[in-house]
Structure formats: structure tokens, C-alpha cells
Amino acid sequence: MFNKVITNQTKAMVLLMLVFTAIILLFSGLVYFSIVNFSHQRFYELLKIRTATIVQIEKSKDHLDLPENYVLSSLNDEELPMEKDYVFAVPTDSNFKKISQEVHIPSYFFKNIIKEGESNYNDEEFYYIGQSFRYDDKDYIAIASAKNHYVVYYLGFLKRTLLTCIVLSLFFSMIFSFYLSKTLFRPILKITGKVKEISSENLHLRLESQPDNKELNELVDTFNDMLNRIETSFETQNHLIGNVSHELRTPLTSIMGEADVALSIGRTADEYKETLGIILDEAEKLDKKIKALLMIAQTGFDGKIQKMDKVRIDQLLWDVIETLRRIDSRNNIYLDISMLPDNPEKLKVQGNEQLLHLAVANIISNGCKYSNFQQVKVSLGATNTDVYIIVKDNGIGIPEVEMNKIYDPFFRASNTNNYEGYGIGLPLARNIVRMHHGELIVSSHENQGTTVQMRFPNFYSTQKNEEINK
Numbered sequence: 001m002f003n004k005v006i007t008n009q010t011k012a013m014v015l016l017m018l019v020f021t022a023i024i025l026l027f028s029g030l031v032y033f034s035i036v037n038f039s040h041q042r043f044y045e046l047l048k049i050r051t052a053t054i055v056q057i058e059k060s061k062d063h064l065d066l067p068e069n070y071v072l073s074s075l076n077d078e079e080l081p082m083e084k085d086y087v088f089a090v091p092t093d094s095n096f097k098k099i100s101q102e103v104h105i106p107s108y109f110f111k112n113i114i115k116e117g118e119s120n121y122n123d124e125e126f127y128y129i130g131q132s133f134r135y136d137d138k139d140y141i142a143i144a145s146a147k148n149h150y151v152v153y154y155l156g157f158l159k160r161t162l163l164t165c166i167v168l169s170l171f172f173s174m175i176f177s178f179y180l181s182k183t184l185f186r187p188i189l190k191i192t193g194k195v196k197e198i199s200s201e202n203l204h205l206r207l208e209s210q211p212d213n214k215e216l217n218e219l220v221d222t223f224n225d226m227l228n229r230i231e232t233s234f235e236t237q238n239h240l241i242g243n244v245s246h247e248l249r250t251p252l253t254s255i256m257g258e259a260d261v262a263l264s265i266g267r268t269a270d271e272y273k274e275t276l277g278i279i280l281d282e283a284e285k286l287d288k289k290i291k292a293l294l295m296i297a298q299t300g301f302d303g304k305i306q307k308m309d310k311v312r313i314d315q316l317l318w319d320v321i322e323t324l325r326r327i328d329s330r331n332n333i334y335l336d337i338s339m340l341p342d343n344p345e346k347l348k349v350q351g352n353e354q355l356l357h358l359a360v361a362n363i364i365s366n367g368c369k370y371s372n373f374q375q376v377k378v379s380l381g382a383t384n385t386d387v388y389i390i391v392k393d394n395g396i397g398i399p400e401v402e403m404n405k406i407y408d409p410f411f412r413a414s415n416t417n418n419y420e421g422y423g424i425g426l427p428l429a430r431n432i433v434r435m436h437h438g439e440l441i442v443s444s445h446e447n448q449g450t451t452v453q454m455r456f457p458n459f460y461s462t463q464k465n466e467e468i469n470k
Helices: 008-059 097-103 107-116 149-197 214-264 269-298 313-327 353-370 400-405 425-435 459-469
Strands: 084-089 118-122 126-135 138-147 309-312 333-336 348-351 376-382 386-392 439-445 449-457
Touching: 008 084, 008 118, 008 126, 008 138, 008 149, 097 107, 107 118, 107 126, 107 138, 149 214, 214 269, 309 313, 309 353, 313 333, 313 353, 313 376, 313 386, 348 353, 348 449, 348 459, 353 376, 353 386, 353 425, 353 449, 400 439, 425 439, 425 449
Parallel strands: 333 376
Antiparallel strands: 084 138, 118 126, 126 138, 309 348, 376 386, 386 449, 439 449
């Protein structure tokens, strides 16, 4: 329950604070222990110099007369804090218990000096460093000790300073983390708010790009692309519903009207037969339109194709032309192969052969029909990445003001009344081309003809893009 309440912004702020805290504590610890270690080493170096001085002074005497309390008088005016210097003769039995009790220095410290030649030791306040030396065939130990005021007092001040800095750093890191998390999430919250404003009534709205923010701009572009597709789907659906309602109502009205007239008065057998023929004809038209609707639904924008193969477009075109000539001998089609590539592999695409056949056949068939069976030129060419099919006719063309409606299902241009058709071929062909990641471009001028260009990525280009996307 608690995790549901905490937002990602709060989590980010807490995480930043924890990171800052860990870094601050780590560096504070490194500073403190580095200074402590340095102070210890430095103080031992000073004591070592003192010990060496003691040894030199004692060796320079004609006779080494050690005081009974073992404590030497100050060597110079620049003593270390609470400095005490000692010189001991090493007992013949190497038992330092008596000396240890008198000067309150552990006996193992003396033994380490004898063993190593030099040793150091410190208790809570005092630091000791000792050195052994030989004089008149006897072994002696010189010890210098002092209180390290730097450790005792200055490091205490350093602790307080570091603690104060840590507290202030945590306070400012909290403010900085809050500001940073808010700054980072502000564009996302802004995008979220904008997306919530978008509904089916205002699908034209788009998200604004964020300045100097590449990652968020990619998210914005993705949202906008999705909105473009949704808006297109909504518009297509609205057009489709309107066109379907009109197109299906027409034959139904005719069927119901003929049936109503036939039932209203008695008729002869021939008249009933004529009426039934009209009803059958309108029913067949209705059946064709429903099949066309099912075809558009099956080749929608979801990109689902049952079977994808390697298809040779030149072979496909020959098959389409042969099929259209067999259907209607008036179809006059000329295939221009002057732009064919030297490498036939460039003509291969990845696709569904039946759907590609349907799309290309629809385009060429329209060219033949609306040019009154004049010659239709079909050109085939390829680049290193794409295959192109260009279908050009010299027919009735499409009025310029109606070009924006040519992909609406059941739309037919105003100059096609004398030609049979349902306005299905071009939308169906474009859907199939899009399913194959291609592009269909139509250019037309009324009474001058129409040119349709279809572009498909070739097989190897498609394979390369799929590998990159993986």
C-alpha cells in the first residue's frame, strides 16, 4: 500500500539523497582518517628526530652518568608539548619490569626496542619512540615522548567541523535532490497532463517538443506518431461507416422497393420474374460490397499476413498481366523493362504473393478501365534498397479537388459515373502496400491520365532492418 502512494519523483529524490549522503560520508571519512594518519606519522617523525638527538648528545659525553629517575633535562628551548626524554641502561637480565613500573611504560615496548633497534608506542595521550645505542661496550635505550596536541585538540575541532559540514551538506543535498527530481520529472508530468487532455473530440492536438532533451523528444515523437495513427484510424472509421451506410442502403432500398411493389398488386408470371431478377441483381451487388468490406478488414493496418515469402516482382508482374489479359482481352498492357537492374536479386521482396498480386492487379486494372482500354504502361525498376512499379495511363484522371478522398473506401470520383466499380481497389491496394512496409503515391490530372507509383523495400533491405530492430 505504501509503495503505491510513493511516486517515482519521491523515489528519485530519496535515491539522490542516499547517493549524496553516501558520497559525503565516504569523503568525510577519508579526509578525517587521512589527517589522523598524517598527524601520527608526522608526530612520530618529530619524536624520532628528538630520539636521534638524545643519542648523539649522550654519545658525545666523556662519561655517561645516568640520572636515577631516568628523565633528562630539556635539550633546547623548543620542546614538544609536555615532552619527556629518557635514557636507560639495558639491565643485564633484560628485565625491564622495575623501569616499566617507575616510568609507566609497558615492558614489551623496551623489548621491542632491543629486538628491532627502534620502536614506537602511544597510549591515550602520549606518544613514545625509542632507539637503542651502544656506549663503552654497554647497551642503552633512548626514549623521547610528548603529548600530541594536534590529535587531542585539533582533531576534535576537525570532527566538529566535519560533522557540521555533513549536516549542512545533507540539508543542501535534500534541497538539490528535490529541485533536481522536480526538474527531471516536470517535462514528463507536462506530457502526462497534455495526453490526458487528448480525447476522441480533439485528436488533432499534439505534444510539444522539449528543448535540449533528446530522450524526451523521442518519447514525444513516439506519442505524436501514435496519435497520428489513431487519428487516421478514427477518420478512416468515420468515413468507412458513412460510406458503408450509404452503399449498403442503396441496394437494400431497391430490393425492398421492388418487393413492396410486387406485393402491392397482382402481376403476371413474367412481371414477377422481372422483379425477382432486379432483386437478385441488387442482392449480388450487396454481396460484392460486403465481400469488398471483408477484404479491406482482412488487409487493415495491423500488418498481419499469414505467409511471407521471397517474391520476384518481375515474375509477379508477368503473371498479373497474363491474368488481366485472360480476364478481358481488351486490356492493353505494355511492360517496360528498360530500367531492370543487372542483378535480378534486387527484384526480390519479402511479402505475401497473393496479396501483392491483388494490389498490383487492382492498380493496372483501374488504369485499363478508366482509359477505355487504351495502352497502359507498366515500368519496373530497382535500386540497391527498393523495388519500384510505375503504372501510367492516359485515361479520364481524377479531379484535383477530389484527390484527398481517393483512399476513402467506396469513394468514386465525380467523373466515373459511366464506369462500373465500387471504389475499393485503390484503398485496398494501399493497405496491402503499407503492410509490406512500402509506399503508394498517386498523381493525376483530369482528362490527362493517372500515374501510380508503388515502392517496396527489397528482400535484403528488409532483412537488414529486422536485424537492426532486434
